[in-house]
Amino acid sequence: MNAEQLEAKQRISQDRTRTNLFRTSEQYMLSLLCTLMPKWVSPNILTAIGFFGSFIILAAFYFAREDRFLLAFGVLGFAIQWFGDSLDGRIAYYRNTPRKWYGFTLDMTMDWLSTIIVGIGFYFYLPEWYRIFVYTFITAYGWTMIIALLKYKVTGKYQIDSGLLGPTELRIILCLIIVGEIVLPGFMKAFTIIANIVLFTMNTIDFVKLLGLANEKDQTEHGATSGK
Numbered sequence: 133m134n135a136e137q138l139e140a141k142q143r144i145s146q147d148r149t150r151t152n153l154f155r156t157s158e159q160y161m162l163s164l165l166c167t168l169m170p171k172w173v174s175p176n177i178l179t180a181i182g183f184f185g186s187f188i189i190l191a192a193f194y195f196a197r198e199d200r201f202l203l204a205f206g207v208l209g210f211a212i213q214w215f216g217d218s219l220d221g222r223i224a225y226y227r228n229t230p231r232k233w234y235g236f237t238l239d240m241t242m243d244w245l246s247t248i249i250v251g252i253g254f255y256f257y258l259p260e261w262y263r264i265f266v267y268t269f270i271t272a273y274g275w276t277m278i279i280a281l282l283k284y285k286v287t288g289k290y291q292i293d294s295g296l297l298g299p300t301e302l303r304i305i306l307c308l309i310i311v312g313e314i315v316l317p318g319f320m321k322a323f324t325i326i327a328n329i330v331l332f333t334m335n336t337i338d339f340v341k342l343l344g345l346a347n348e349k350d351q352t353e354h355g356a357t358s359g360k
Contacts, residue, residue, distance in 0.1 A: 158218070158300055165219055166226040175220040175235065179242055182216020185209045186246040193253030200317060206253070206310045210303045213246065218300070236290070240277065243299075247273050258321065265324045272331040279338050286346050 188209030196202040221239060224230045251270040255263050284290045305327075312319035 155298070162218060162222050163226075165215075166223050169219070169223055173223075175224045175229075176238075178216045178220035178223065179238060180216070182213050182218075182220065183242055183246060185212030185214075185216060186249040188212060189250050190253040190256075193257040196257055200314055203257075203310045203314050207307045210307050214300060214303055217243070217246075240281075244274070244277065254324070258324065262321050262324055265328055268328050269324070269331065272328060272335060275335045276331070276338075279335060279342060283338075283342055283345070286342065286349055 186209065189206045190209075192203055192206035192209060196206075217239075221230070221235050224235060247270055251266050254266045254269075258266065280291065309320055309323045309327075312323065
């Protein structure tokens with residue numbers, strides 16, 4: 133990594149601590165993209181590009197009902213989504229033009245809307261009985277976002293990862309599910325149930341940890357154990 137890329141990496145990673153599995157390679161790729169991105173490509177344009185990727189995923193699932201090989205476009209959609217969603221805030225920090233609260237508000241809203249759009253795609257593709265798991269998965273992901281916001285409120289640090297699993301890893305897993313469905317029809321049905329179990333389990337663990345942090349903050353602020 134040359135001096136310019138090292139400087140880019142330091143700038144784009146200053147707003148949050150990452151713990152996800154592919155954080156090192158991801159930060160390297162983002163720093164490289166920051167140095168290559170044309171000046172006219174603004175953070176808002178990148179946000180729009182990432183959001184557009186969600187509609188590609190929706191379309192892929194919808195039309196794959198007739199030809200499952202069209203699911204491959206869903207992988208492309210996730211790649212576009214990662215590109216825009218991961219780079220929009222990072223390039224603002226790289227260019228020293230961050231709008232912390234504007235970006236935070238826009239990012240959280242777009243993430244939630246993208247989740248709904250992708251969920252609709254899964255709803256169209258899966259057989260009727262399995263569609264309930266689309267609802268529960270979106271609910272669980274919403275819970276993940278709420279935990280992240282509560283953790284931000286309690287600790288003052290915004291963290292989007294749950295241990296080794298972050299948005300990038302989640303996208304990779306979903307892409308692997310898509311590939312599995314293309315190769316082996318019906319694969320997605322089984323994995324949808326497994327994904328729900330994993331996500332609810334991780335949320336429960338994170339919630340318990342967050343309660344502990346909240347209790348510690350209460351003790352620090354009030355000088356006594358708080359119970360309810």
